[in-house]
Amino acid sequence: MTTPLLRVEDLKARYGPVQVLHGIEFNVFKKEIVVVLGANGAGKTTTLRSISGMVETSGLIEFDGQPTKKLNPSEIVRRGVAHVPQGRGTFPELTVEENLKVGAFIRTDKDIKTDIEACYSSYPVLYERKAQTAGSLSGGEQQMLAVSRALMSRPQLLLMDEPSLGLAPQIVEDLFTRFVTMNQDHGTTMLIVEQNAQLALDIASRAYVLESGEVTIEGRAEELVNDDAIRKAYLGT
Ligand SMILES: Nc1ncnc2c1ncn2[C@@H]1O[C@H](COP(=O)(O)OP(=O)(O)O)[C@@H](O)[C@H]1O
Ligand SMILES: [Mg+2]
Structure with a gap:
């Protein structure tokens, strides 16, 4: 076992x-x-x-x-361990990109930017809305962001x-x-x-x-x- x-x-x-x-x-x-x-x-x-x-x-x-x-x-x-909480696991006042950066708060390595780009290529809609606040996204987009934010801690x-x-x-x-x-x-x-x-x-x-x-x-x-x-x-x- x-x-x-x-x-x-x-x-x-x-x-x-x-x-x-x-x-x-x-x-x-x-x-x-x-x-x-x-x-x-x-x-x-x-x-x-x-x-x-x-x-x-x-x-x-x-x-x-x-x-x-x-x-x-x-x-x-x-x-x-990363946690996507019940409800919308994002900071509604922060932009999409700021949310992703917050997700990487434990990291100091140089790959953060690469990982943000990887999120954008998996979810192009997040790239289109990267400067918008999370609160302005649709429910589905917020959930994608919440999962992406959690993944940013690798x-x-x-x-x-x-x-x-x-x-x-x-x-x-x-x-x-x-x-x-x-x-x-x-x-x-x-x-x-x-x-x-x-x-x-x-x-x-x-x-x-x-x-x-x-x-x-x-x-x-x-x-x-x-x-x-x-x-x-x-x-x-
Ligand atoms: N912060 C809290 N204070 C008091 N009781 C709570 C709190 N959060 C949840 N509970 C109670 O604990 C039980 C389990 O809740 P929860 O874990 O949220 O269940 P689920 O996620 O399966 O719906 C429920 O009876 C709920 O009312
Ligand atoms: Mg619950």
């Missing part, structure tokens, strides 16, 4: 007196795309925020073989919280196709939280289902697509 890139064991989290994660456990291996499914309020966002060091937790979170417990969020980014692991939320189906399909390309071309490992189970299971190798702060189902994506409970709860068929 290889060591997982991300190992989560007995993860518990609370907001004040209310415990919302009750000892969850999962792994993400290098180069995998893993999806987390679950209803509203199940604890998906809290799980990603825990990995990024934004929530007080107990239990074990290990990234690349090292516990992340004592690290603050920017140290976790430095270790190689992450090993990309956490994405409901990237399809509020986007038209065609745009979502395009975005997910790009996730697959990113994964294949650059080997970027991804942990994606999604309500759009069908699309997410199509691109993922494995999935976990969270219910009320616990992992209740896990398995290979192609098996879960055919699982009756999953079909009923998340695929509407």
Whole structure:
């Protein structure tokens, strides 16, 4: 067995007196795309925020073989974890190009400009709008920018919280196709939280289902697509 890139064991989290994660456990291996499914309020966002060091937790979170417990969020980014938060993960008052530069805040190397150009060639619309504020972009363009901004830290692991939320189906399909390309071309490992189970299971190798702060189902994506409970709860068929 290889060591997982991300190992989560007995993860518990609370907001004040209310415990919302009750000892969850999962792994993400290098180069995998893993999806987390679950209803509203199940604890998906809290799980990603825990990995990024934004929530007080107990239990074990290990990234690349090292516990992340004592690290603050920017140290976790430095270790190689980037987070595209739920909603629009951009700074609306900053321009497209400024957003990309902010995404590279941990870097001092000379390749930042090259990486910005690479973003522009993947997403020409971002090049066209590079001097516009992020807030003036359409929802789909903002999501492309949010993902591009996260990639500017050259992450090993990309956490994405409901990237399809509020986007038209065609745009979502395009975005997910790009996730697959990113994964294949650059080997970027991804942990994606999604309500759009069908699309997410199509691109993922494995999935976990969270219910009320616990992992209740896990398995290979192609098996879960055919699982009756999953079909009923998340695929509407
Ligand atoms: N900042 C917060 N303060 C108090 N309770 C919160 C906060 N954020 C989330 N919660 C509660 O924690 C639970 C899990 O929320 P969340 O992780 O956002 O779930 P999901 O992303 O699966 O919808 C929910 O019951 C939610 O109401
Ligand atoms: Mg959420």
